[in-house]
Amino acid sequence: MHLVVCAKQIPDPETPASAFRIDAATNRVVPAPGLPLVLSQFDGIAAEAALRIKEGGTGHKITVISLGEEQAAAAIKQVLAMGADEGVLLRDAAFEDGDSHTTATALAAAIRKLGDVDVVCCGRQAADWDMGQVGLILAELLDWPVAPLAQSVEAVAGGVRVRRGVGDGFETIETSTPAVVTVSNELGTPRYPRLPQIMAAAKKPIVTWGATDLGLDPAKLGAAGRRLVLERLALPTKGGNVRLIEGDTPAEQAAALVAQLRADRVL
Amino acid sequence: MPRNVLVVGELNDGAPSATTRELLGAACGIAASGEVGVVLLGAGASAAAPACAGATRAYTSDDAEYDAFRGDQWLRAIVAALDLGDADLVLIAQSTAGRELGPRLAQRRGTAVAMDCTQVVDDGGTWRATRPAYGGNAIATYTFATRPAIATVRPKSFAAVEGDGPATITALPGAGESRTRIVSREPAAAEGLRLEDARVVVSGGRGLGAADGFALLQQLVDTIGRDRAVLGASRAAVDLGWCAQSMQVGLTGRVVAPDLYIAVGISGASQHMSGCSGARTIIAINRDADASIMDFARYGVIGDYKQIVPELIAALRGG
């Protein structure tokens, strides 16, 4: 089976709010100084899902694709170090400032160019914009079935089986391949590559493709092709008027809190 | 200016879900004198249509094949409803179904969707959708270059409206094929109050230190009353295996807006607060007075929860 993992590099999503900055002129996030860009968490989990399939059988191969700037190669290398086989960097000025649709358009073209792909694993959403669209649009563009929000992914004869959460319960679904799967955090923690694997990954091939390599019209990509236009990015307003409940002992604090809640008629 | 809005509804025990009624409330505010359509799919859909206050028109299919959501089937029905009406805006819940439907529908119609919106306005012909990004650290506003505009809407962002249901009901075709097949379903044991319906939510995080911390929080819930209080959790607590995933509150969990939210050993990461910042009163019990949760909380109790929570239970019982 040929598996593809789509991986995005993003500013660390657990950057504390106090270190989070926006450049109002460009509507962009200013990465906190000293905090490196990271592989989007859910994409690491998507890689873990693909690796579990690879290890559960023989003859499986994993290609990791990232659309981004030159430094996005680091995200590709991380997935290669986890155990993927080959990398593709989609890099072109024409890809910049696009939306989910233009990103999915480039990824779909790359997957078609690879030719023999059976399963594409995407994170359920990128942990920067939290849109959760690319995997689903990709499935539509390729006209493949999609199994979203997977908590486990298994290869079965001619297809994949996915367990996922729905409302208060769970369901197990199956679909034939080729198919797209989007992966959620319940799948488990992605493996942590060790030094020998990181060294080995340095020798694995990464090719770079631009719009022309993919046979795509630049007018349909990036800022020129976007359908959803970011108009403004701002910091949220916060309450910030917390009252600390006084008391010399936990019992006094608890009594003061209960008195306050009763006065507020909350309890 | 009148606008036509189509709401993709969801049924819950044969009635329009709470979020569906919120979407209809939002649609009424936006549509002016335009049409508000609602799509309802599954057994009992046409019987449930009159309960869709605010809708002028319903598109329904009672085919029970629609009951267990499958995107392939629902998409065809929604596309059929769009072909019948002339929607300027489509509103979908940010639910398990909506997370799948939004992007797929946008692509099928050659347009775009803004996900998890907390506000959608018609600004003299320009649709503006506002939504949290970067886990809630930023607020992003988008416009659409294509029509119709589509937005999935965060639960509890709009108020439902009272009033009449739809005057006309148009039948949609039955479900047809799906490329995904449901092998099995495990409904959660339906015990007690749903998180979204509780008036008090007591959530535990990594600061509980161990799974048995939730047993203490359950005692607090029992003291407040199981008829109005339930347990919730942060993702850290879920990922540590201390509690069920269905208890997770936040961006990738559930959205609650209770009268009272008690966060115990939770630092207040923006992704967690995305699921509870609509609470009327937030209490943070945390040993760190500088934790981000204090930016959101009305009251902070600083100390070790293991000492504070038992005293809180005693104080509540005493009064």
Ligand SMILES: Cc1cc2nc3c(=O)[nH]c(=O)nc-3n(C[C@H](O)[C@H](O)[C@H](O)COP(=O)(O)OP(=O)(O)OC[C@H]3O[C@@H](n4cnc5c(N)ncnc54)[C@H](O)[C@@H]3O)c2cc1C
């Ligand atoms: C894309 C994305 C989506 C996410 N979605 C969600 C989501 O839906 N929900 C969610 O919750 N998180 C989500 N997260 C994770 C989120 O960023 C945080 O990592 C998580 O919420 C932290 O959980 P926590 O507050 O329990 O743990 P921590 O951040 O570790 O905080 C523990 C707190 O406990 C306090 N504490 C420790 N010991 C005690 C004690 N004895 N008594 C009292 N207080 C104590 C500490 O002072 C600290 O404030 C998401 C992250 C990403 C990137």
